Amino acid sequence: MPPLELSYMTATLLNKGHEAKIIDSDVEDYKNDDIYRIIKEYKPEAIIATVSLPTIYNDCSFLQEICHYSSANVIAKTSISYPPILKEILKKSSADFCIYGECDLNIDKIIGGEERKGTAFLSNGKLEIVENSIVADLDKLPLPARNLIPNEKYHYILLGDKTTTMQTSRGCPYPCSYYCAYPLVQGKKWRSRSPEHVLREIEDIVNNYQIKKILFRDATFTLNKKRTHKICDLIIQKNLKIEWWCETRVDCLDSKLMQKMRQAGCQGMNIGVETGDPEILETQAKIGMTLEKLNVIRNIAQKLGLRLHFLLMVGLPKETKKTLYETYKLICALKPESIGITIVTPYPGTQLYTEAKEKGWIKTEDWSMFDGHSPIMRTDNLSFQDLVKAQRMIYRGFSLSCRGPISWIRLRLLDYCFKRWISQERNTS
Ligand code: SF4
Structure with a gap:
């Protein structure tokens, strides 16, 4: 199914004048090497990758690999808010921080470090969770960036x-x-x-x-x-x-x-x-x-x-x-x-x-x-x-x-x- 959450965040970034790309490796059948190659060519300032509970170990080792060869800010996007698992994700993935909340409208500020609501990070090995703020008025959401995903697949x-x-x-x-x-x-x-x-x-x-x-x-x-x-x-x-x-x-x-x-x-x-x-x-x-x-x-x-x-x-x-x-x-x-x-x-x-x-x-x-x-x-x-x-x-x-x-x-x-x-x-x- 299309990556809706990423598509909303991407739409916000594009609307605010940033450049962005979505890679759906599952439907494109990309191997990790293909993704590394794209990242090397594109040289992004930030990379957001999704982490789910049943795929947590693969997702985290993939993120860790990215951290090794890319200087981008690496961010794990997850829908899990249970603190011990957030900590596990941060430790295993070496991501700079996790987004566990609704960041559709302020993702630019989150990437830029001006906003931290709905995120979790490690500070001297201790887990810090910043309270989430939900999107109260969903009519404020942009249309998802379907122009950047392979819709026919x-x-x-x-x-x-x-x-x-x-x-x-x-x-x-x-x-x-x-x-x-x-x-x-x-x-x-x-x-x-x-x-x-x-x-x-x-x-x-x-x-x-x-x-x-x-x-x-x-x-x-x-x-x-x-x-x-x-x-x-x-x-x-x-x-x-x-x-x-x-x-x-x-x-x-x-x-x-x-x-x-x-x-x-x-x-x-x-x-x-x-x-x-x-x-x-x-x-x-x-x-x-x-x-x-x-x-x-x-x-x-x-x-x-x-x-x-x-x-x-x-x-x-x-x-x-x-x-x-x-x-x-x-x-x-x-x-x-x-x-x-x-x-x-x-x-x-x-x-x-x-x-x-x-x-x-x-x-x-x-x-x-x-x-x-x-x-x-x-x-x-x-x-x-x-x-x-x-x-x-x-x-x-x-x-x-x-x-x-x-x-x-x-x-x-x-x-x-x-x-x-x-x-x-x-x-x-
Ligand atoms: S809590 Fe809501 S989403 Fe979950 S099973 Fe009940 S009705 Fe469905």
């Missing part, structure tokens, strides 16, 4: 080739911050761009880059239904004929809104479902959401031709083999168009991480395994093997239930295996 599996991303809001006020890192990164206060500002960017994408597919990367795109109606109205009025996808919660949807979204080109949505167990759902996973409401939204979506991608998790502390079976049954019954199942990861800084540390549930602090797929946290009820097995069986159940009557016998067999597994003693290893 970005792909989103649910929309296809030549898809770009947009962010129309930041922050998330929901209580699933117990396990979710999103509010840690963007705060609990929801901030949004006006529909007119959003439309300006869509028109820029369509008219200047001939891109017709957009993934809205907001945590809850439809949190304010009135705003979503207005965005859709503007897309329809301007006859933009785009195809788009978003992520939201079922308690932020209704039939009227979904009809309008479909009319405006929405192809489908990622829905945070997490579990099929009503008690876990309503008390831990998605407070405010019910399975009844999910059922209603599923039916409306089906009638409108909107595809639903369910986001599921296995391994929240209250889960048992029985509750995992509820998730399996839910998926087989509702048959969404696609699903994604992660194994619960206790992100550093969340309440879940603190609880899991205290209870000795975490197997390793090798951050490269904090990727949402590796089983790194067991619970009192479920072992590491249980989590992997449950994930596999739910995927299998989904795939068989989508194939219709032809797979009926295999689905029955899987159901039998699932029930037998529930009756077995917990494997504590």
